[in-house]
Amino acid sequence: MLSNVQTSKTIKSTKEKILEAALELISRYGYKGASVRKIAKAVGVRESAIYNHFKNKDEIFQEILKSLFSSDFSDFFEKKPIEENAKKGKKFLMEYAATVKLATFDPKHEKLFKIVLLELMQNKEVREQFLNYFYDNNIKKLSHVLFLMMQEGLIRQSDPMLMAREFFAPLFYLRLEVTLLRVDEKSTVTLSTMFEKHVEFFWESVAVRA
């Protein structure tokens, strides 16, 4: 038993190192640019050792892809019943924006986001997961909340789907801009306050005045 634990610990340790190094390098140089040799060097091992842990380079990438859309923020909507969220009105939208902001500046999520951008055009799987994720898990669920807010009389009547996109898109664009600036280590102070400003503006745009 002990031996088994230790063995699998050793495996996990190197395997994890490989995944970490791959995440780092792929998020910087893209899938093609992150060569097996570079990854091996970052781990501190020869390239052939990689193949004791992964069948090939693609398997490493697939492993990373799995963590792409199964991260902490995917279950944002599952924390509380959706009806409860709807009643909170603007406060809910603020929380949502705060979550996006958090992901934007969180190192792990930033890397994953970069990989998405890097491989979006090249990798069909990434593309489909991207569209699915952002559509189903964000816009669709957002539109549900907005629909309920309309029924509560909190916001004006409109197409919930359209409204969800209008709320989501500026957050996405903001995230993109911040990520780009951070690549060149430029300041993002101006942009970082815009997550909240966006919610304010949006709420002014849709709120039904009492």
Add this chain to the structure above:
Amino acid sequence: MLSNVQTSKTIKSTKEKILEAALELISRYGYKGASVRKIAKAVGVRESAIYNHFKNKDEIFQEILKSLFSSDFSDFFEKKPIEENAKKGKKFLMEYAATVKLATFDPKHEKLFKIVLLELMQNKEVREQFLNYFYDNNIKKLSHVLFLMMQEGLIRQSDPMLMAREFFAPLFYLRLEVTLLRVDEKSTVTLSTMFEKHVEFFWESVAVRA
């Protein structure tokens, strides 16, 4: 003279073919994925012939980059004095959205847009041109028009810069989605109507009711 014209015609012809092929291949496979041999093959020539027209691969890419942000749509704001645009109110925003829509579906601009997305994370020059272009040439100028609209009493008072971003971001996100769907030759009919819907929604959000 005649000889000179013919010579430069021949040069231009092959050089143009190279640029066309490079644009096509780079927009599909990215800079790294579009090898000199692939480009040469697409032109119908051996790879060494490429070097009669370009110093190296990077020079080809630079040539394409030049056309990136100097395309027809850059001078959208220069067609008419900005004050005139402001007075048109919603109609101006419709025209702007129509221009983005046009660029989204135009093959040449679609390829350039793909290249931007592909190289955004890898190429500092693309990154800076992207931020400059979208910031200066779109958001900044949009905010100017919106500011004038506020003064005209057409739209409500707010931060023009913020408002410009709110108007621009959904168009950008829309363009991204459409481009992604078209890569896999999926239908974009639902999305293509959203350019106008966005303007409608935005106008409802900011217009001062008479």
Add this chain to the structure above:
DNA sequence: CGGTTGCATGAACAGACGTTAATATAACCG
């Protein structure tokens, strides 16, 4: 006509790539 120039070819280079095979070195199990 003879020479220069423009543009193509074929062959080769050095390096990077993903991957594999033979081998070594431990640590574990019975």
Add this chain to the structure above:
DNA sequence: CGGTTATATTAACGTCTGTTCATGCAACCG
């Protein structure tokens, strides 16, 4: 202790990469 198993190394493979060079051909100029 002896054998198995996990993990590392070294070396090599075939292929692709960007680029160069010597060469050939054809069109132009004086």
